[in-house]
Amino acid sequence: MTKSSKPASDVTTTHDLAPKGADQGISKGLTNYGDRGFSLFLRKAFIKGAGYSDATLDRPVVGIVNTGSAYNPCHGNAPQLIEAVKRGVMLAGGLPMDFPTISIHESFSAPTSMYLRNLMSMDTEEMIRAQPMDAVVLIGGCDKTVPAQLMGAASAGLPAIQLITGSMLTGSHRSERVGACTDCRRYWGKFRAEEIDAEEIADVNNQLVASVGTCSVMGTASTMACIAEALGMTVPGGASPPAVTADRIRVAEQTGTEAVRIARERLTIDKILTPAAFENAMRVLLAIGGSTNGIVHLAAIAGRMGLEIDLKALDHMGRDTPVLLDLKPSGDHYMEDFHHAGGMATLLRELKPLLNLDALTVTGRTLGEEIEAAGPGFAQTVVRTRDNPIYPQGGIAVLQGNLAPGGAIIKQSAADPRLMEHEGRAVVFENAEDLANRIDSDDLDVTADDILVLKNIGPKGAPGMPEAGYIPIPRKLARAGVKDIVRISDGRMSGTAFGTIVLHVTPESAVGGPLAFVRNGDRITLSVARRELRLHVSDEELAMRAAETPIVVPTADRGYRKLFLTTVTQADQGVDFDFLRAAHMLGKVPRADSDAD
Structure with a gap:
């Protein structure tokens, strides 16, 4: 009998080819x-x-979601991250397999990145299901990519671990430190007000984004990075290292190693994304002065797990959760400063009395154990103590009233305190096109005491709920030195934005919410102290207006747009597709027995 010349490891037998495990x-x-x-x-x-x-x-297979794209500079370090993850997987005895999915960049997606988030979540879920893997590493960073991946992974149910691409470095403009995108908006506001000229706005455009990576302030990308770590979905310290640092590459290698462990232990995502984890994420969202988009994304992720975010309970939680992180737009620093200050470990250590410390993380240890393992901390000025906060309450407040029966929100930590108790006359724009056509007109009938109202930019109205809620200051007011004005819409705004801006008015105007029937000259009261948003129009008058102008809900004839308009939910349910939410809802978070009550 002649022996095979092939290496023993390559000998294939009928037994080897039978499906085993x-x-x-x-x-x-x-x-x-x-x-x-x-x-x-x-x-x-x-x-x-x-x-x-x-x-x-024969090794455990670890899938690695590759969201690199020439259209996505926020993910410009994806090739380096993938190589580091592969190294970690192989060192731990696993087989790394990277594969592509949709990649979404905030400023390169029409009509808006939010319109495509659910599509990316479906792509992620189905590719996880379709291909053989025992665990999956989700590489994301730009605003909608991390929630899309967590949504898809939550539905797929495998062991999963999130790897954040990391924030960009800051730049310098005429000796002033700058970074996207709060400073983008600040300088554009100066340009619109004719405080700077075309030459300077062109100069600063070259300095705002100093490297690949996500926005360097507490925008949606940074918010979702912090939330992912608070949920227990990243390795410790996974939220804060900038994209182009050695720390970020080491995090990627560690992520690969942990992915093999969770594959072997079958630590599925449902063991991590528990009600306790979502409560921790909500605490962190409030304490970092996080993006208002974080609420929508948390609601969508929770919905995939059969949970609902209780907005009233979130608001209650916010009353004893101060803003501790001194980052733009609520503070002064940038993400690289947060990283140098110890990152999430520093923040979680200060929040420890308010957290569910027994919540499990992807490391197999509890959040409390990870906080203890991070050590005692060190002197720094970026994360404040609870006795000396940036803002005494959580960054986000939930409003109720006849203008928003399903609720609305305001980022109170980034608003003008003088305007948070305000009554004014409505100046109404019917849609984004109407706004673009009239906002800069010298003939616009508007004063600094008025309230700008923008309709039809909600989930169905736009469609996709764009970040058009950051309504620009009318040019004639900007020229006069007005820096803020109360603004109300059923849309979203970037987490990098600032101002006294009411968002996510629910139900949206496109489906017949009261916002649809606001007219020029109506009086509106905003009271953040009372959590009130009130239109001074009787129910009878609103009913008469509704009868005079019946609502035609937007539809489409084909493709993804038809799917979106037919099935998308409102902001309080995460703007997810109704058929992607868990079949059976298990309860609300915060839970009735949590500290929020």
């Missing part, structure tokens, strides 16, 4: 050819064409 490794989720043995045989034949051996294919 059909729910593990390369044998998982076999393509259906009617013969499971042949399905595995064919799969192995093709993957061996890439040079893999049988010994390699």
